[in-house]
Amino acid sequence: MTLDQSFSFGIIIAMMGLFIWGRLRYDIVAALALLAAVLAGIVPYNKAFSGFSDDIVIIVGSALVVSAAVARSGIIEVALTRYGAGITSMRTQMFVLVAAVAILSAFVKNIGALAIMIPIALQMARRSNVSPSRFLMPMAFGALLGGLMTQIGTSPNIIVSRLRGEMVGEPFSMFDFTPVGLILTAVGVVFLTFFNRLLPERKGLSGTMEEALDIANYTTEAEVTEDSTVLGKTVGDVHRLSEGSAMVTAIVRASDRRSSPLPDAVLEKGDVLLIEGDPQALDRAVSGGKLKLHGDKSDKKNQKTEPGDEFGSIEAVIGETSQLIGLTAQTLDLSQRFGINLLAVSRTGQRITERLGEITLHFGDVVVLQGDMKQLPDKLRQLGCLPLAERKIRLGNVRKALAPVLILAIAMGLTAFGILPVAIAFFAAAVAMVFFKTLPLREAYESVEWPILVMLAALIPVSESLSSTGGTVLIADWLSGVARQLPPYGALMLILVAAMAVTPFLNNAATVLVMAPIAATFATSLGFKPDAFLMAVAIGAGCDFLTPIGHQCNTLVMGPGGYRFGDYARLGLPLSILVIAVGVPAIMWVWPLH
Template sequence: MTIESIGLAPSTLVFIVLGLTLAAFMWGRFRYDLVALAALLGSVMLGLVPTDDAFKGFGHPAVITVAAVLVISRGFERSGVVDIIANQVLKVGERLLLQLLVLVGTVVVLSGVMNNVGALALLLPVAMRLAREHNTSPSLLLMPLAFGSLLGGLTTLIGTPPNIIISTYRGNITGENFGMFSFTPVGVVVALVGLLFIVLVGWRLTPKRSGQASTDEMFDTANYLVELKVSEESKANGLTLQQLHDELEETIPVLAVVRKDTRQTGYSFHGVLQQGDILLLEAGPDELKLLEDKVGLSAIAEPEEDDDINTDEAESESRASQQAAERQPVDTEGLQLIEAVVRNDSMMINRSVRQLRLNQQFGLHLVAVARDGGRLKQRLRDIRFQTGDVLLLQGSENEIADGLATLGCLPLANRELHLGQPRKLAMSLGIFALAILAMLFDLLPAAVAMSTAALISLLIGVLPLREGYQAIDGPVIVLLAAMLPVGEALETSGGAEIIADALLRFGVEWPIIVSLAGLFILSMLLSNVVNNAAAALLMAPIAASLASGFDVSLDPFLMVVAVSASCAFLTPIGHQSNTLVLGPGGYQFGDYWKLGLPLSLVVMIVAIPAILWAWPL
């Protein structure tokens, strides 16, 4: 198939491909890396991208730099650099304004020298601990923290992928990339003003979700923990827990097995059930009925919610409850329950408990799932996990740590700070400093300097090789590599020039600053519905065509795209940082614009004059 055989202009075909791509991004049915790859292959088949250039994006300097920065960021975490900072943050005290200033200020600084999602992921558990220790709603802390991570990324070349993309694009046009600190004059001004706005005003615009700081309150666990007794006639008598699950065709987490005066946690119980055993488990009305009907487990204590059972069952359970009155309350101490949030890059997304084999493969029991601030009441086996889901899990300490890392989940409740080894800490900082110096003095390009730093970190053991590969966000890498040729097709087909001409006709009677504001708004809106890297890739050629049409310097137009592409403050899907706090903060989709819209306006009002001051027309 060729362009000529279709009979449409190349620019028209590019707009069709991009329109379908953006629609697929907004729909969200398919992951953004798959959508980007489909756009690339479609462009190749239509002749918009030469076949020989289809996969050159995977070797593009911007893609290599992003991958290297992700590895270096994980090295910082592993060596304990960030944990030392986080340990100091926990001493901030109970004043909310001070908590916000320290938390958001810290994530702004960290996001300038490491991946902004990584910086947020490290401070998210710290914010949750602060909220719980001082009885503060985490919804007041987490959205400001996420937005702060985006602001911090504006300050340096490696702070966020759009900066790397814009720098590389400038190099392709002018022969000279933006440097490591070319973004700093504008980025620091914008980040400081944004920080002050969030701390002094913005947090008041976030919803206050009561009760989200407590595991028991979020999941209402106490109302669902019940004790069931194995009788002589029970079908469960003589079964292992795995056989019990097979009989039920349902994964109902058994938290503990009590035999006489000994209690053993469910994940470590490998024997068979006997008459008189007490099972401590988490179950609602439907699960209790299933346990009674299929394996003959009778309730010793029943939650108050179970009023949809028949009269005979109610009388039986009433007698059981009277007998249970003499028993001690359910004791959950030592059950190793932990909260974790599903990350954007998690292997759990769109998969169920059975597909993941959480118990068999990872040694983890799923106890409950919360989404949008509330506990899901459907059967655990029917739940397909989504980004931002908060999971309540049980397992041994080692299994929890290893399992969550492999699954791509971030622990929230009981994350212990580890200070790392001083030698590795010093080496990690030293390697990063040398890479920065090599870039500052133009000894090495950013991609080579960052890749060398990542390689040395792996070779000397700052970061294990397996974790180095895990640190590379595959979907983001595929997105960048696939959209780079598509973005070039927008330019080579004349599509970017058509859009720029339309903006020029609109702004010909207005000062250029008005066109810059229009470019800022267009790029900002795009970044809220697609990945910010994709927004930068698509808007860069439009900015170049606009600068050429006005016959002025390219730099301020590219800087406008760099800043605006990172202003994804309006929706939870615009940036991974926003999605990461969706579940733990108990936010809803419409909560983000209430703080995000005023913050976006503040950033635009501050950024455009700062850009024109630092990068004159």
Template sequence: MSFGQIAAFSIVLGMVALLVWDRIRYDVVALGALLAAIVCGIVPTDKAFSGFSDDIVIIVASALVVSAAVGKSGVVELMLSPFVSRMKTTNSQIAILVSMVTVLSAFMKNIGALAIFMPIAFQISKRTGKPASRLLMPLSFGSLLGGVATLVGTSPNIIVSRMREDIVGEPFRMFDFAPVGAGLAVAGVVFLMFGWRLLPRKRGAGANGDQMFSIEDYTTEARLTSGSPLVGKTVYDLETMAEADITVVGIIRERYRRYVPSGNWTLFADDILVLEGDADALEKIVKDAKLELVGMKQDQKIAVARRGETGMVEAVITQGSQMIGRSAEQLSLRERFGVNLVAVSRRGRQFSQRLRRVRFQQGDLLVLQGGKDAMPETLAALGCLPLAERNLQLGRRRHVFLPISVLAIAMILVALQFVTVTIAFFGAAVILLASRVLTPQEAYEAIDWPILILLGALIPVSDALRTTGGTDLIAGWLSGAAVLLPPVGALGLILLVAMAVTPFLNNAATVLVMAPIGAGLAQRLGLNPDPFLMAVAVGAACDFLTPIGHQCNTLVMGPGGYRFGDYWRLGLPLSLIVVVLGTFLISVTWPM
């Protein structure tokens, strides 16, 4: 191997290792990889930042803005309302909800489509008394399948289209993905209608539908007031009063010292109790034991009350929220937003620090207290999705049909090849901003900046892997195994490798690395590169085995009460369907 190839492989392997380690943000890892490639000389300095001006960056950013506008318009809830009365069984609920999220994901960012349907799933769960976990993972998987059907449905398709232009001189068009994507979507929805039974039965909502997070207990802090009947009693007495539904996991005394108490510890006035339990049990013990939730001062309670009736809402932190990586203390939740952090849940994890200093992560479940009238706008500003408070919407309904109309016109213009995808979606985003469907602030918040940074940084690194001959070298190694297989077998191998790599890399990074390898393998075997590029796109978009490979899977993990190992139960058979049916559909649609 040449020095350039050694350097390219070292940088890519180092990047993969850091992404798997998951201690450094993926956008920072990508920037580090770009810097290393510049220092090693495999990325020329005059092309080091060419990725940030690439059409991919503009398309992804514009599509995110358009998706946000469609989500805030309320048109989806309007379209769904005639079907609500028909969703009486789990099969019918999944058939309707998953079909709609799948179709919607083909035309807007899949995580945006999922965020629209999650509150609807909880409304249905509450009304029918069935666990929401039966719906959430199928919804997530449906949103991933829907994204495969069009050019703008998911980032891997956009990236593969651009790389095809580099390789064969022409990009994929808007609906080139539809024959394969639509076939996989239909098969996936049919499977999910019956396959939901593979999920663990005791996840998420309880039998009555009220206990929404029976697996994921919340952690909260409450002060033992002087008038509490538990002053002078023991920890055991408190847990007995709560009928063993609450656990005292810590006591904070002397302002900052935290102790892990045993059952015979005596409780004193002004003790801060760190309690763990579900939302209903916490609310009951606070009332019965005359505890005071830590954080909201009396004057702030009065100020919030003046703004309207106070209430509590359960919400999940979504991708792109300004809360991610920051604590309630850093955000000044009470002062800036008029809400109090009551409790936090993170997949059963216990927190060693004070709640106000816990740094939030995507997928965290929160209980927030504040004025009910202001809560919808507050949650929208924070980037949280309301769950337990069913009548809340993420912001006001604005220009209900304008966003969907602008999106439809943009897609028609692209399909008829009047304008490029870049111009169409950039123009759509500008029109929606000019029409005040979105404010500039909302548009900036809708854009997934870390993904744009990752794309801009890794495009030159991916090109370096190709220009140094690294992709040809890997393609040569793969061709050694592929020559023993028929062409369809080689195609299935690429799809399988892309699907296997995606849980460890961001799907955009997977495509940037795997697309040149797939095209190189096709050329070595004397085959058309198109089906291999399509296989990379499908494999990178369909991660059903883990909660970390795609943001949609991460988003439903906490609210659904899922554990890491729950995903493969439903995801493994679905992955096998995608590999087998996807390989067949690609080979039929794109002659090899």
């Protein structure tokens, strides 16, 4: 072993130790490893920051923006709310949720797909009177499996594709991952649907953000226009859009004439509906019925706005010294004087029956205000309102359901047919999402997981140093000595199991950067093609079912599901064994070793 090889191994072992220790964030650990490699002379000065211009960083960052735009569109929630409301069997609900999150994870980042589906799972759990823990962990595992189906589904696939391009001259394409990934996903969905009872039933942790806010129902005002889908339909149809969680409390017709909101009352153009419900239910009713919110100016073509204006809405409570107290929105002329619009009001212990502009505001009322997100904090201070702890409020936010899906489909088509490289296609898709206003610029930057990108950029030259110093050859020779006693499927299984074992303690992206070059060299030394072994690394790194810390999907459901650390292995260990048993022959069938 040369001195440079010793430095390379020492830095990677120390880096893995710091990852396991967990006291330093992963991007800091990667940055320290890069600095150590530069100081040791195994990464040249002029190559130290080459990772920041690598296609991997561009693809991962762009995919996060595209995922955020698709998630924001609300199209998934609308589809599942419309077609899933009648499902009452828990097993059927489990299948629908796990299959939906798996399919969605193939096209958007799996953590984003899971975040979209969790509120729907919580609604189904309430309807079925079961603990959310029954659904959440199987959904997290389904999201991990679904990410295996395409190149952009998960970071390991993106990294393996790029490394394969360096090794054999041609990267994996968008759907090269689909045959094996689809087989594993199908088997996994069936397993999770029928064997989820291996998981103990837990109660979610109390004190979540939604419970802490504990806001009573809001009242909002929305108008039926000629474009509304509920025009000519009944009040009951509006109720059904929100699954009965939002109720029409009054109908205001021409000349301020009020009509009783009976379920069979037919809605006419120009009707103004007073609707009461929680923010999510109101959003489903308003967006699903294409109703026009009172005072909503986010989509007016003639509105005078600056190019950088981003309209959104925020929850705030009226403070003790607020100038809003005792006045109405009409009296204050909020829109003209302050450039903000009152969209909804909530008052504890009281049902509001007045029209929105006529409500006399009280201390402690909670309001939803709409305006330019850059100016809203200053406006709230002027009005004496206190912004609530941040949570997603979609009521009054501009959303375009089909545009982001169309942009994603075009990007995937361009890459699938080899017209554009993945990095260019998805960077263009991310720019298009912002340009066509399917995602506000502020949310685009917020959606990018910058620590992940920094970690990737720092680790790329560190992992390359293992190859440049000959370290991968040393490890591959040692593994070859072990694998020569094994049949071909045993050698492939060895790599798959090693990747699975390392990922919970390292990081799936870091695992691939370290193990993929070793696996390729190992395959070559045994006289095999590297493709199957690279696929094994990607699958192993993408299938962490044993701990809550190896992947963000597992961490995300731990609190809402009330899971304990050991719960993951109870369901995850049998699933891991199943992935190995099915994955090895599937890889060998799709990617022959010779």
